[in-house]
Amino acid sequence: MNLDTRMFREAAAAPAAVRSQLHANRSRVEYLGGVVRDLAPRAIVTCARGSSDHAATFAKYLIETRTGLLASSAAPSISSLYATKADFKAVLFVAISQSGASPDLLAAVAAARDAGALVLALVNDEGSPLARAAHHTIPLHAGIETSVAATKSYIASLAAMLHLVAAWTQDLELQQALEQVPDQLAQAWHLDWSAAVEHFRSANSLYVVGRGLGLGIAQEAALKFKETCGLHAEAFSAAELRHGPMAIVHKGFPVLAFAQHDETREGIEALASELCRVGADVVLAGSGLPGVLALPTLRAHPAIEPLLMIQSFYRLANELAVARGRDPDRPPHLRKITETV
Numbered sequence: 001m002n003l004d005t006r007m008f009r010e011a012a013a014a015p016a017a018v019r020s021q022l023h024a025n026r027s028r029v030e031y032l033g034g035v036v037r038d039l040a041p042r043a044i045v046t047c048a049r050g051s052s053d054h055a056a057t058f059a060k061y062l063i064e065t066r067t068g069l070l071a072s073s074a075a076p077s078i079s080s081l082y083a084t085k086a087d088f089k090a091v092l093f094v095a096i097s098q099s100g101a102s103p104d105l106l107a108a109v110a111a112a113r114d115a116g117a118l119v120l121a122l123v124n125d126e127g128s129p130l131a132r133a134a135h136h137t138i139p140l141h142a143g144i145e146t147s148v149a150a151t152k153s154y155i156a157s158l159a160a161m162l163h164l165v166a167a168w169t170q171d172l173e174l175q176q177a178l179e180q181v182p183d184q185l186a187q188a189w190h191l192d193w194s195a196a197v198e199h200f201r202s203a204n205s206l207y208v209v210g211r212g213l214g215l216g217i218a219q220e221a222a223l224k225f226k227e228t229c230g231l232h233a234e235a236f237s238a239a240e241l242r243h244g245p246m247a248i249v250h251k252g253f254p255v256l257a258f259a260q261h262d263e264t265r266e267g268i269e270a271l272a273s274e275l276c277r278v279g280a281d282v283v284l285a286g287s288g289l290p291g292v293l294a295l296p297t298l299r300a301h302p303a304i305e306p307l308l309m310i311q312s313f314y315r316l317a318n319e320l321a322v323a324r325g326r327d328p329d330r331p332p333h334l335r336k337i338t339e340t341v
Helices: 006-012 014-024 026-039 050-067 103-114 129-133 152-169 172-178 181-189 195-200 212-229 265-277 305-323
Strands: 043-047 071-073 091-097 118-123 136-139 205-210 232-237 254-258 281-285 293-295
Touching: 006 014, 006 305, 014 026, 014 152, 014 181, 026 118, 026 136, 026 152, 043 050, 043 103, 050 071, 050 091, 050 152, 050 212, 091 103, 103 118, 103 129, 118 129, 118 152, 136 152, 152 172, 152 181, 152 305, 181 305, 195 254, 195 281, 195 293, 195 305, 205 212, 205 265, 212 232, 212 254, 212 305, 254 265, 265 281, 281 305
Parallel strands: 043 071, 043 091, 091 118, 118 136, 205 232, 205 254, 254 281, 281 293
Antiparallel strands: none
């Protein structure tokens, strides 16, 4: 089985990309942390599509747990289609994109600027229209990514958001923890998750579960199952699964759950145990329980553990795609840059 795809090589490059990003952006992010403190925003609004929107979910939980401020996702169509005017005075508007070229994202940024927002772009292409439209940018430094499945650019987006929030809140513990991330990502890449391949190889659909800071990586994993493996996957918060979706869980129904070491862990473990009792085939990253397949993870700062788990997952997704006879670099009906209006 030839696993040496572009997706594999690009995901394997995430540690180097994050190392480059943290070094290159050090003074810029320190300055931007001060800019955000001076702004004292009344709220934070994120805007993104696809994997970048999953990074925005991570950003929401990171910002709200670290600052106590409201963070909400903007629907780009409010600006691009409905042309609705909003009041964004004293709001930090964070646009996240690899290409920085999607028309609806650009329309949302223009509308936010006109409505008084301070616009910050986390973008991989520093020469993109998005970078030019924003007041400030944090370059992702992920390098060229040619596989349709975003990997290192997603991890770079999470790292950039962690870097910004650590500087903004002057969180010395998080700042020090960030210095270890490149080495930890390299270790996470080599953790063996291959036992999960047989659990998912013949599946038609599955659930991916996370909570809090882990919800964004659950969303990202579900997307990767769809686009690289041809699996119908849905992501849920562990708090929401019992509200309806539990009804279709049956014997052998596959579930992948992520459990980082924070206040959400107990609830995820309780849900995993409940799923096992009704016969689900549960694969659990970050914890070991009777009846589940436990995947190895690294202990780190709880805000950083999701980065490490999604890095390990990307290697699994690549292996599963190949095992299912698919090319993860060329998913059907998709292309690298999606320009939604």
